Amino acid sequence: MRAVVLRRHGPAEILSLESVPDPTTGSEQVLVAVEAIGLNFAEVLSRKGLYGWSPDLPYVLGMEAVGVIEEIGDRVEGREIGERVLVASQFGSYAEKIAVAASSALPALDSYTPEENAAFGVNYMTAWVSLLEMARMRHTDRVLVSAAAGGVGTAAVQIASSFGCEVVALASSDAKLQLARNLGATDAVCYGNIGFPDQLLDTVGSRGIDVALETVGGHVFKACADCLAPFGRIVVAGYAELDYKLWNPISLWRAWRGMPRMSMESMYKGSKGLLSTHLGYLVPYPEIVRPVWDRLTTFVEEHKIRPIVGHVFQLADVAEAHQLMESRGSMGKIVMRV
Template structure:
């Protein structure tokens, strides 16, 4: 099969189309013929040599795909050849075929095209597992989402809004903030021009955020703690702002706050399967009802994978970037 490999690390130019063996499958896996793959910041980090796949997983980039089942393992139930699916991966998505643990498969939701379904698995699993399963987000809470116009951000806004949560976002342009407002955010903060702690407190009558979903890490740590409400939960899912920051423990104690950092890629397969099952139960009905839709910035043919990475790296996108395979 053809796959996009990394003979070396560096800029987008190192992404190379190669001929490699089609993967075999274990008894609890299916083989998917890939139609589209999501492009995520984790892929950019892997390309740069800063985010190796978990041991034993494919070294081909790509954490989510959509496609058609072409082979089913002997212990797999509930899936058949010809099924249209999307899937959460630990790697291997930038290829014509990928082996997927059966527990990480999802049906393509009604009303979503097979290509666009590739935009759903990673973001919905990340958002649901962090906001609901980890942080306990619930109706009446206030949520602050950093990077509200990203793929994860646009998904978090929609899910939280449907849960009856007040959503605040940070983004870097008026156009991005307007799109966040259209999706359900009500407190809009331009991080280039405004102090998000001050703006959040003004917008919540001093309450702050019950939950913060943070992709920045170290750079925002002190201000995130300052922005928490009493009993607030800060969930860190990225390191775009660095890896080492200063934690004001006195403020955290006074607020009875929680700081948790999570990642999805390296979790055991059983944990991923549990997350996927919850997403299928709670999020897929929203998608099929038209209450949640993937926001697609662009679709690039696989031969233009370097251009897709450049687009994501520029940070001007709103929503998801996809590769069509």
């Protein structure tokens, strides 16, 4: 089969297709013929050697895909050849085939295209887990979403607004802010502007923010934390500004300085909470993941929510897809067809 194997860390240009053996199917696994792949910023960090959850080199990049089951392990029950599934894995999805634990192959949504299914799993689960399972979002909450035009951000804006919440969106350009408004945000602030923290405080006013979903870090995280109301909860689900070189102590200091954090004193004095989530560490707990997945898919179907697919590439164009994601110029989810 063809796959994108990461053999060394570096820029997007190091990525290309090569021929590798088909994966073998374990007794508790299913083999999936991949149709479309969803890109995640974590894969950019992995390529650069900055992602702690990455396996040792070499490995096939990619954490999610949609495809059709073509082989079933002898200890797997309740799955069928030809069943369309979404797969989640630590690595391996940038390929024509992937073998995963049967419990990590979740039913695809029949009403979605392959591209929409590829854009759904990681982003919408991250948004749902952050807002509903972690922050316990209520209909009366005012919700702040950073990087609101990205994959997780668009999902969070759609979910929170459909839940009945007032949504304040943060993004880096006017076009991205307009997309967030189109998806249900009531207010929008550009964090690329000079004076952004004061503009955000003016926008939210004395009421503040009840729930914030933050994926950027640095000055964006600080601004979000500063506008939390009493009983406010901020959930960190990423650190997109993370970038450093081991040989450059200044870059290491900047990465450390920009890391999302709150002091215990600020939390207890303000009755505020800092939470964090990473879906990868939930994969070994299907008894927890599957009920959450069922609640999420029921909700999006009831509210007719569809993922925002911003850009579609062919798998052979993986380097170009990574360049676009790293440029921060994309909106919605970047997807690759196989």
